[in-house]
Amino acid sequence: MMLKLKINLFTFLLLCTTIANAQTNTYKFKRNISGVNSVWHKMVLPDDLYKKANAGFEDLRIFGINGKDTIEVPYLLKQRVDKVSSNDITFKQINQSVNQNGYYYTFQSPEISLINQIKLAFKQENFDWEVTLEGSNDNKEWFNILSNYRILSIKNNDTDYQFTRLNFPDAKYQYFRLLVKSPIQPELLEAKILKTDTIPGTxxxxxxxxxxxxxxxxxxxxxxxxxxxxxxxxxxxxxxxxxxxxxxxxxxxxxxxxxxxxxxxxxxxxxxxxxxxxxxxxxxxxxxxxxxxxxxxxxxxxxxxxxxxxxxxxxxxxIYEIIARFDQPKNEYALYYGNEKAISPVYEIEKFESKIPVNLTTVTIGAEAKNPAYSIETAKPLFENKPWLWALMVVIIALLGWFSFKMLKN
Structure with a gap:
């Protein structure tokens, strides 16, 4: 009775291992994940993973194993890049004048606006000018924003280069006055006034x-x-x-x-x-x-x-960062990769990203190891398969016999 129980237990464990390996045996490498203690976590991909994973990360999988069950963990892969947003600010040109200092252009907004960038466009294709930018709330008292800021445009057979964008710290005024120090009158085609915000990436x-x-x-x-x-x-x-x-x-x-x-x-x-x-x-x-x-x-x-x-x-x-949902935090989890034929997974959490908590704790991705469950089934050529060879010989002999019989009968 005891022997039969041991055999049944061994068979059960072998079956569990086989089922678990069935989902992971196509991945060459694995890295254990430590520190999982809640449902949501984030983790940063280590540098030495990139040379082994597919270029598009189609083969990244997270599996958790608990006895006979192998659970695939849904995740999002994020690039922590800068997020830049630009908003056009409504301004109209109300004045244009000239004196010994140069050519002035004055712009007014219906309300006091915060800006930090002006994009200029001129009809001239070749110039090298200095500009000064000032701000005012009453069109009388002016405060300096930029001084002797250089703008440049060069266009010839070798070069087509323009630098006509004014960047400066946030400035909040109702009026802006631009002075272009030029020996000839600039032909200003457009002045696009913007407020640009950047959320720094990692x-x-x-x-x-x-x-x-x-x-x-x-x-x-x-x-x-x-x-x-x-x-x-x-x-x-x-x-x-x-x-x-x-x-x-x-x-x-x-x-x-x-x-x-x-x-x-x-x-x-x-x-x-x-x-x-x-x-x-x-x-x-x-x-x-x-x-x-x-x-x-x-x-x-x-x-x-x-x-x-x-x-x-x-x-x-x-950096590349994984945000993952561990439905059963007590399981043991590992990151698998190294499968050239893998296609990108499709997880539902991609549609509900807004519901993912903002403050996530970081778990650790361990050192790379060869996946012990990895196996490749290689189909043997027909000439190395004995049953196929015997079947082929039988068919050939039957055909030869049939043709021989036909010839003798004739």
């Missing part, structure tokens, strides 16, 4: 392993190859660029998508990450879509100018 500083700079005189360009320590998300790059004179040059930032071996060593295929202008007028900082990579190539077109002095860079990336 960034993580990214370290790089090497910074290889080459100035190619024949191509009149500077190329910087940057190798990162790990394959991680990137969304911000700031170059330490210096020159003895003002500059504005085309810049292209690319990231490596894959690599291949040649007689000259390992070569890389690149895709565009950012194209624009690096200028002495503004900080050489560039924002782009969060992209996972381990290598960058920066190309600056010098034309006939001396190369810039580049002395390193700063890199940041927005």
């Amino acid at each position: 960034f993580k500083v990214v370290k790089y392993q090497s910074f290889d700079l080459k100035n190619d005189a024949s191509k009149k360009e500077t190329v910087v190859d940057v190798t990162l320590t790990n394959q991680v998300p990137l969304s911000y790059l700031k170059l330490n660029a210096q020159s003895d004179f003002d500059f504005y040059r085309p810049i292209k930032i690319e990231y490596a998508t894959d690599s291949f071996k040649t007689d000259k060593g390992i070569q890389y295929n690149y895709a565009n990450l950012y194209e624009g202008t690096i200028s002495s007028l503004v900080e050489a900082a560039f924002n782009f879509e969060n992209t996972i990579t381990s290598r960058l190539k920066i190309t600056i077109q010098n034309n006939d100018n001396m190369p810039l002095r580049l002395s390193g860079l700063q890199l940041k990336g927005n």
